[in-house]
Amino acid sequence: MNNQTTVERKSDRELVVTRTFDAPARIVFEAWTQPELFKQWWAVKSMGMSLRSCELDVRTGGGYRLVFNNGMAFFGKYIEVTPPSRLVWTNEEGGEGGPITTVTFEEKGGKTLLVMHELYPSKEALDAAGTGAAEGMGELFGQLDELLVALERRTSN
Amino acid sequence: MVQYTNTHLDASFAALADVTRRGVLEHLGRTEASITDLAEKFNMTLTGMKKHVGVLERAGLVITKKVGRVRTCKVGPERLEEATAWLEKYRELWAARFDELDKVIEDLKKVRPRP
Numbered sequence A: 001m002n003n004q005t006t007v008e009r010k011s012d013r014e015l016v017v018t019r020t021f022d023a024p025a026r027i028v029f030e031a032w033t034q035p036e037l038f039k040q041w042w043a044v045k046s047m048g049m050s051l052r053s054c055e056l057d058v059r060t061g062g063g064y065r066l067v068f069n070n071g072m073a074f075f076g077k078y079i080e081v082t083p084p085s086r087l088v089w090t091n092e093e094g095g096e097g098g099p100i101t102t103v104t105f106e107e108k109g110g111k112t113l114l115v116m117h118e119l120y121p122s123k124e125a126l127d128a129a130g131t132g133a134a135e136g137m138g139e140l141f142g143q144l145d146e147l148l149v150a151l152e153r154r155t156s157n
Numbered sequence B: 001m002v003q004y005t006n007t008h009l010d011a012s013f014a015a016l017a018d019v020t021r022r023g024v025l026e027h028l029g030r031t032e033a034s035i036t037d038l039a040e041k042f043n044m045t046l047t048g049m050k051k052h053v054g055v056l057e058r059a060g061l062v063i064t065k066k067v068g069r070v071r072t073c074k075v076g077p078e079r080l081e082e083a084t085a086w087l088e089k090y091r092e093l094w095a096a097r098f099d100e101l102d103k104v105i106e107d108l109k110k111v112r113p114r115p
Helices: A025-033 A035-042 A123-156 B007-015 B019-030 B035-041 B046-058 B080-111
Strands: A006-011 A014-021 A051-056 A063-068 A073-082 A086-090 A100-108 A111-119 B062-067 B070-075
Touching (some): A006 B080, A014 B080, A025 A086, A025 A111, A025 B080, A035 A051, B019 B035, B019 B046, B019 B062, B019 B070, B035 B070, B046 B062
Antiparallel strands (some): A051 A063, A073 A086, A086 A100, A100 A111, B062 B070
16 A cells, blocks of 8 residues: 655645655655656656656756646756755746745655645745646546547447 | 545535534525524524534635624635645645655665665
8 A cells, every 4th residue: 555645735825745655765865856767757657647858957056847748848946955855946837936845855764754845925826826736637637538539439430 | 545634624624524514505505694594494593503604614615794783604715626626636646646656766776775
């Protein structure tokens, strides 16, 4: 059984995701910072996602850019890189007012507690991101629906 | 199993754990009502209904407005479905990512023995 992922809206402006991994922090950190490893899990194949490109220049001030096959891009820059315990980056695809993401890797007894904290500039920005995320996911499922409808039509003809 | 630790959702779910409060919310979904109307409809004392409405109000599910001596209740801005829908989708996305990450980590553990 997989470890539990929890999401908590800590305040009007903050969202916190937590998860424990059965590995030391240096390994979890590596999977977050090596592009060829990162893209293996960040674009979830079972959800129909795949990345066209994944560039991570993991150092303070370095940039990152992730582009999905449908052209949707996520980019920003690393503000802090402290192996193997802390990563902080900006999210600039939405223009001004993107959240700041802080990921901490806390090792305890060979396991790692990962905490991903997203701080938005305002409550409105977080609410809008929620709507955007829901729409983005909706779009993804919409594409799948279209595909299924097309397949169904083909088999019934 | 889906388990939220979202405090906001906790308040919503706690508010909805009670059958009367679910009934009140359903009723308010159709029409606005005063606390007196609600107390009558649900065969309760005014004090009892005030408590239920208070719980729903704190969860953001109901808003009330006092006009003169009458307190009117209506469905609040916190549309439960919307609130749960996107947070749950967001959680599902990260849970799926982290399950994939587990696999990457398992492979890494094999090639990166403890130094």
